[in-house]
Amino acid sequence: MRRLDFYHLLAKAVNKCFGKKLYAAVRADFTYAKDNLLTKNSAPFLRDQFFLRAYSEGKKTDKDRFLKGVDIEWRIHTLCWAADYAKQLDGDFVECGTRTGFFAKSIIEYLGAEAFAKRFVLIDSFQGVIPEFLSDNEKLRESKGVKSDDIWSKIYNQVKEQFSSHDRVEVYKGVIPEVLENIEFGQISFLSLDLNNAYAERKALDYIWPYLQLGGIIVLDDYGYPGFEEQQKMHDEFARSHNTSVLCLPTCQGIIIKTE
Template sequence: MQLPKLTPPADPHVVQDFFVPVFWGITDADEIAAFARAMAKRMAGGVHFADNFLSWGRNNSMFDDQPFMTAWQGNLGDHAIDQATVWRRYILACAGYHAVQIEGDFVECGCYRGTAVKVVVDYLGGPEFPRQFWAYDLFEHDDSDPHHAMPEHGPDLHAQVQARFAGYPTVRIVRGRIPEVLRAEAPQKISYLHLDLNQVGAELAALEMLFDRVVPGGIVILDDYEWSMGYRPQKLAEDPWFDARNYRVFPLPTGQGLVLKR
């Protein structure tokens, strides 16, 4: 495959600001947004404010990567969260850029609507994506599940995600509960592993099943690792799990965690 190419920004002196007021864990989103807008006027530029993440004086490099922008914008739809999480998506795209150059399949556990998978695949060739990409989810939710429901969980979601990847022959949408489904269908070698399961038991089970299959040089992204609030139990359980194997998780300001496999 031909890897996406970086091109110089049209104006090297201009850094794009990004302001999408989508937040969690607050009581008054409008008040927080107004405060941040007022603060941004006093900042040097290179502002990012979205996804519970305010920074300034940053290059916001994702907006200089035109192939990524094409992939990201092509998968926004009408979901504000997909716009707000652009930095998280770029972390995944950069991880994919690295992982597609070594042996191993791509895996995402907790694909939901498939947006994160599709941004990465579209960034790295679209229908010509050269690796097998395994995308797992239950696609439905009931009150007995330990993780919280998402708005589009339901009996139609699985078919909708399958239809979204029609014409993408290397993407496999797999329905089932972790870890059981991994015992039935999972690759032996993995270069890219993205876990976004929103609950500690399933993530530890996925790590137990899949981490040893990640090849040296492979990348693991934990979507919830550096989020507190309802997600802190995942970090508290995953830290000793990785420590027992002499690994440290890179905590990212996006709320993700990153692990480089030796």
């Protein structure tokens, strides 16, 4: 009997006997098994060389290994898809929570860096989360990844340098919500929201919503991530208050489309 057949039979037996509590599977059958996502469903973007190149350019920005080497292709696929959809609408792209620009760089490369014509507003404190804005749970969670001022200053300089050849990419250093008042917004068609903090994200959503085009799209990075439940609750309340709801993706992201 081939080795793989043996493992399949073993998995079948385990599932039959212990299936209510356990799920055994053979690694080779998964199309994706990282970033908390395990699936056998098809993931064609993993064979798309254009996407993979954009992803790799984004990943290169993670110089301080924030993601500790974990790949997040499926999340980046969602963002690239949403940006590709939004580029057909009038309005700018905005990101609240840019860090080293992994998401933004991947999106720009995916849409074609040479021809990238959208205004893309990138906003970050470049000092991490703001302690006064955090709940006790968030404080505990975020206390693990604190970076020195020196590292943040390097990240800020890296991001400015990274996007300096794109006239329409603007990098803003400042704390959300205050910094939003200093930015001139026009219509917005795409918002990537990734602040790891329910309070600041709610403020950003309230501020940006009136600028969001009908059909405009919001990608919530932390919607379903374990330990980020306060954000999920707030995202749901926000969406409900605007007569819509959040599409929950297995990547942990959430999607809101403005329909009225």
